[in-house]
Amino acid sequence: MGIADGAVEIRARGWRTLAALHGLIEAELERALAESAKLSVVEYTVLDALSRQDGWHMRMQQLARATALSASATTRLVTRLEDRGLLTRVLCAEDRRGIYTELTETGQELYRRAHPLHDEALERALGQAERRPELAPVVRALQQEIVPTR
């Protein structure tokens, strides 16, 4: 087994590998972020996306894409973070249907605190994954990945 399988089998196995790796990393991040900052992975993703955004604001829809969440889940996610004082909703002047979200000072501070812990957890998770023979090749591919320079 492992040689003569058709492309279909290879793809299916690849997908199972991907799902396993994703699950492993997410679980580790979830644990680390919950403990250190009372954040879930999606919540961290929001802070991260906002902080990597020029001017630190982003529309709901962009946020929905960045988190791979539905529009309704995004609404409630933003509401949760707003209630905790980590970000604010700002109406956009140009298109009054749209709503920008911006990190507050508190949000930026929490992000700065959570960021290194997130990265450590990610490194740990990838380390664990590399020790599993089925996962190792994908982990290496991920780390080598070069972003197209233009």
Added chain:
Amino acid sequence: MGIADGAVEIRARGWRTLAALHGLIEAELERALAESAKLSVVEYTVLDALSRQDGWHMRMQQLARATALSASATTRLVTRLEDRGLLTRVLCAEDRRGIYTELTETGQELYRRAHPLHDEALERALGQAERRPELAPVVRALQQEIVPTR
């Protein structure tokens, strides 16, 4: 950007890529399986795992690992599938705490029907992903992946 970033940035970007790819594939499979077989991705994963198992039975805990779900979610997942007549619970004789699950005839039939549709959807999703430059390298790595032969 893309060259001089530290290992930390590379890992973080790799993780975002992985998450995006995972989300894309899962969404496509979810759509296809719901339409064709009224199955969610996890539900399909159960049928798939059971059908690839010798003797077609598996303990709850193995199932929990295969689906990356908690024990309680697994209980309810199995209950749902049992209620639909796709599998049955069988007490194990050796260890009476354990419970085996087995595909019923109906379950096997549904799996045979869903299997090719799942694989087509997966191929479609990977095709889409390959057309996105950020995702393409990982997709290729997945498909090339060779399982250790021993």
Added chain:
DNA sequence: GAGCAATACTTGCACATGCAAGTAAGCCGC
């Protein structure tokens, strides 16, 4: 073989999510 910790599943409860329907604002043709 009695007691007790560990393991395998189940159940109560709180909560995050998606879908579909609702509201509000832009856009377009006439």
Added chain:
DNA sequence: GCGGCTTACTTGCATGTGCAAGTATTGCTC
């Protein structure tokens, strides 16, 4: 500038999930 279609967000509702506590069974120690 008035209908009508589209887009951006929000809300009601049903459902799947995790955590913690509960039950049953095993295995270990004395």
